[in-house]
Amino acid sequence: MKKIINRPEDYTDDMLRGIYEANKGKVKYVNDDLRCYCTARKKEGKVAIITGGGTGHLPLFLGYVGENMLDGCGVGSVFQSPSAEEIYNISKEVESGAGILYLYGNYTGDIMNFDMASELCQMEGIETRSIVGADDVNSNKDESKRRGVAGIFFMFKAAGAAASSMKSLDEVLASAERAKRNTRTVGFALTPCVIPEVGHPNFTLKDDEMAMGMGIHGEPGIWNGKLKTADEIASESLDTILSDMPVEKGEEVALLINGLGATSVEELYILAGSVFKILDGKGIKVYRTFVGEYATSMEMAGASISIMKIESKEMKSELDMPVSTPFYTQV
Amino acid sequence: MDRMKVEDLPMLFESVKVEFEKEKDELCRMDAELGDGDLGLTMSKGFSALPGLLKENMVAGDVGQTLVKSGMKMAAVVPSTMGTLMSSGIMGAGMALKGKDSIDSEGLVTFLSAFASALQRRGKAKAGDRTILDAAFASEEKAKAALDEGKDLAGVAKAAYEGGLEGVEKTKDMKPVFGKAAVFEEKAIGKPDQGAYAYTVLLRGLLGYISK
Numbered sequence: 001m002k003k004i005i006n007r008p009e010d011y012t013d014d015m016l017r018g019i020y021e022a023n024k025g026k027v028k029y030v031n032d033d034l035r036c037y038c039t040a041r042k043k044e045g046k047v048a049i050i051t052g053g054g055t056g057h058l059p060l061f062l063g064y065v066g067e068n069m070l071d072g073c074g075v076g077s078v079f080q081s082p083s084a085e086e087i088y089n090i091s092k093e094v095e096s097g098a099g100i101l102y103l104y105g106n107y108t109g110d111i112m113n114f115d116m117a118s119e120l121c122q123m124e125g126i127e128t129r130s131i132v133g134a135d136d137v138n139s140n141k142d143e144s145k146r147r148g149v150a151g152i153f154f155m156f157k158a159a160g161a162a163a164s165s166m167k168s169l170d171e172v173l174a175s176a177e178r179a180k181r182n183t184r185t186v187g188f189a190l191t192p193c194v195i196p197e198v199g200h201p202n203f204t205l206k207d208d209e210m211a212m213g214m215g216i217h218g219e220p221g222i223w224n225g226k227l228k229t230a231d232e233i234a235s236e237s238l239d240t241i242l243s244d245m246p247v248e249k250g251e252e253v254a255l256l257i258n259g260l261g262a263t264s265v266e267e268l269y270i271l272a273g274s275v276f277k278i279l280d281g282k283g284i285k286v287y288r289t290f291v292g293e294y295a296t297s298m299e300m301a302g303a304s305i306s307i308m309k310i311e312s313k314e315m316k317s318e319l320d321m322p323v324s325t326p327f328y329t330q331v
Numbered sequence: 332m333d334r335m336k337v338e339d340l341p342m343l344f345e346s347v348k349v350e351f352e353k354e355k356d357e358l359c360r361m362d363a364e365l366g367d368g369d370l371g372l373t374m375s376k377g378f379s380a381l382p383g384l385l386k387e388n389m390v391a392g393d394v395g396q397t398l399v400k401s402g403m404k405m406a407a408v409v410p411s412t413m414g415t416l417m418s419s420g421i422m423g424a425g426m427a428l429k430g431k432d433s434i435d436s437e438g439l440v441t442f443l444s445a446f447a448s449a450l451q452r453r454g455k456a457k458a459g460d461r462t463i464l465d466a467a468f469a470s471e472e473k474a475k476a477a478l479d480e481g482k483d484l485a486g487v488a489k490a491a492y493e494g495g496l497e498g499v500e501k502t503k504d505m506k507p508v509f510g511k512a513a514v515f516e517e518k519a520i521g522k523p524d525q526g527a528y529a530y531t532v533l534l535r536g537l538l539g540y541i542s543k
Contacts, residue, residue, distance in 0.1 A: 083407040112415045112453055116406065116422065119452075120399070123426055 001194045008196035012055045012077050019062070023326040027065060031089040035075040035082055037062045038093045047163040047172045048072065048094040049101045051156070052087055053110055054079040056193070057216060059327035060152070060295040061104070066325025069160035070103075074113070078195050078298075079217050081109035084116035091121050091128070099127035099169035103159055103176055105148030106134040129173045131155070135185040135306065137244045138213030138222050147215050150258040150295035151183040151306040154319075161321035175318060182311060184245045186237040187304030189214040190227065191262060193297050212236065216260070216297045230267075234274035237305045242282075247309050249283035254290070254319055256306040261296035263303055268292065271303055288319050294328075332541060333484055334433040337394050339540075340401075341382040347536030351378045354532045361525040365512040370413055370525055374532070377409035377417055384408075392432045398425025413526060416454055416463065417533075423449020436484045439541075443471045443491055454509070461505035461512070461519070463526035469498025470534055488534075488541040495531040499523045 005011055016034040020027065028040045052074030053061045062073040072090040074082030091100055100121065102114045111132065118128040134143060135151030158179035162172040189211045192201035202218035205211055210228065213221030228236070247253060257272045259265065268291050279286060287310055295304070310316060323330045335343060351358075351374045358371030381401060388400035402421030409418065427445030431438060447467035456462045473494025477487045502524035507513045512524070 081410065083410065085403045085407055088403070108412070109410065109415075112412075112419070113406075115453060116403075116415075116419055119422070119426065120403065123399070123429070 001196070001199050003194070003196060005196060008199065011196040012075065015055065016075060019326070026326055027062075030093045033086060033089065035086050036090045036093070037065060037073040037075050038090055039065050039071045041067070042071070042094060042096055043164075044096050045098055046096060046166060047098045047101060047169050048091075048096060049103055049156075049159050049163055049172070050074070050087065050090055050094065051102075051104050052076065052082045052114065053105055053107070054081065054217075056195070056298045057295050059293065060150075063327030064153070064156045064160075064325055066323065066328070068164040068321050068323040069156055069325055069328075078197065081107070081113050084113040084120070087114055087117035088120045091117060091126060092124075095121075095126050099129070101159055101163070101169065101172050101176065102128060102130040103152070103155055104132060105152060106132040106146060107148070127169060129169055131173060131176050131180065133180065135180070135183045136213075136215065137184050137186055137240050139215060139219065147219065149185050149187055149216050150256060150304045151185040151308070153256060153258075153290070153294045154183050154254065154306065154308045155179045157321065157323070158315070158318040160323065161318035164321065175314075178311070178315065179308060179318075182245070182309040182315075183306060184241040185304050185306040186240050187214060187216070187260070187302065188212045188221070188233060188237070189218070189260060189297075189300055189302035191301040192218060193261065193300040210302070214302070216295060216300075218297070218300075230270045230274045231277075234271060234278055234305065238275065238278050238307075241305070241307050245307070245309060247282075247284050247307070250285070252285045252287040252310040253279070254288045254308040254310060255279075255286050256290045256294060256304075256308075258294045258304045258306065259292065259296065260300040260302040260304070261293065262299045262301040265292065268303060271305070275305060287316060332543070334435040334438070335394075335484075335541070336433045337389055337392060337397050340389070340394065340397060341385045343537065343540045344378065344385060345382045346540035347533055348375075348378045348382055350532050350536035350539065351375045354529075358525060358529055358532070361522070361528060364522065365507070365515050365519055365525060369411070370529060373409050373411050373414050374417070374529055377405050377414050378533075380408045381405055381421075393429070394431050394434055394438075395425045395427070395429035398422065398428065400425075412454075413463075413529070416450055416526075419449045419453040420446040420467075423452070436478055436482065436487045439484060439487050439491070440471070440474050440478050443467070443474050447471050456509055459505060460508045461502050461524045461527075462509055463524070463530050465502050465505065465524065466495045466498035466527035466530035469501070470495035470530070473497070485538075485542045488538040492531065492534040492538045495527075495534045499527045499531055502527045
């Protein structure tokens with residue numbers, strides 16, 4: 001393991017200390033707990049959106065707390081859920097009279113803790129709704145059992161835009177649901193990552209191999225085999241996505257090409273080029289493209305392709321809403 | 332004893348802690364056959380912390396809030412599935428008892444019933460799935476019947492424990508649906524579910540203090 005750290009067990013808290021110092025006035029923590037990550041610019045009367053999950057995926061999850069996006073984030077240790085108490089304490093801080101939407105990835109530990117926090121909120125009369133990102137097509141045939149990966153970005157954008165337009169809790173939830181319904185992702189890994197406290201890679205791949213369908217915690221994919229070209233990878237990924245969620249000729253989509261941590265931005269654009277060629281051939285229009293690191297797995301090499309089908313004008317304005325967070329800016 | 336006040340809670344769960352310490356190795360052994368093998372460690376870690384947490388988070392005159400706050404802290408001590416389930420049960424029981432200054436025989440039934448429904452909400456299992464719920468429901472049912480018969484606090488606690496044991500017995504013939512046990516289906520038949528068994532350890536601890 002080669003990492004710039006002090007002690008493996010301090011990985012998450014040392015990272016957080018750096019983030020708070022670098023972004024004073026924008027984000028803060030509450031209850032003397034670094035893991036309770038909150039916006040420092042609370043807006044009265046707005047639906048609060050809280051996410052959460054393990055460390056190791058920056059800019060996911062906390063990176064999307066900021067202007068026109070999210071209001072709080074429960075920060076777990078590397079690949080671990082935040083605690084119910086942390087989520088509850090964040091809830092009490094960022095809630096401002098219009099209720100809270102919990103929006104996070106479809107993982108058992110996170111679900112248990114967010115549900116527990118939601119019950120605690122209800123006991124105090126704070127209204128909450130929950131929705132999980134579950135966009136990873138290859139992780140399960142059953143949509144409700146799919147893992148949440150990079151496609152959650154589209155849900156963050158949609159819900160964030162709805163909340164900043166001062167919509168009601170149920171309307172914000174509906175925007176998140178609409179983004180979810182129309183989003184699919186396929187990911188693939190080329191090299192593993194190392195959990196600092198474990199000290200060795202979470203799986204192994206030969207030098208000339210890739211893992212199609214691997215999850216952002218190294219969950220096994222659908223095949224491991226010889227590394228394919230960008231065109232071939234794009235083609236297989238889009239086949240998977242479009243057979244799960246058909247997009248007709250003439251329909252529009254948003255495209256997210258996401259790097260998993262160690263893959264160069266150059267390669268991401270090569271992949272983007274391959275995807276454009278295929279979509280163009282099918283007569284599918286790309287309304288807006290996002291290329292970069294949106295949901296990583298520390299130093300894992302690889303990428304993911306997410307497609308969100310656009311079914312209404314409103315979805316476009318949600319996509320186009322400018323956002324500004326310490327980790328992500330869209331103008 | 333006909334009712335337990337907030338001040339009794341740390342002692343009540345001290346008794347539970349002692350039972351889990353006694354059963355630590357047995358629970359690990361049972362779990363190693365059909366699961367991760369760390370159930371005994373998780374349970375004794377969580378329930379060892381609970382009496383202290385109840386003291387630190389005591390809300391004067393409110394049994395419910397004290398349980399909720401302590402259960403929330405306990406969840407952070409044992410973040411594994413069974414740890415989260417047990418903590419959820421404590422919190423759920425607390426929510427149902429919010430504002431109450433003590434637990435009498437009727438309160439104990441409320442405690443058991445809310446504990447069981449919190450387990451079900453969190454774990455999303457149902458009766459017959461060979462989980463902790465099969466002990467929790469059986470215990471709740473027998474405790475309710477005892478209350479209807481006019482039994483006192485100790486009588487209800489005794490019925491709850493007996494009901495739990497009967498529930499565990501029934502899991503021997505159930506097919507596992509959840510967790511790693513489902514992978515070892517063949518091995519599971521004829522053996523009691525370790526989660527259900529853990530629930531009776533909790534009940535035995537409660538009974539031990541109440542009938543003292």
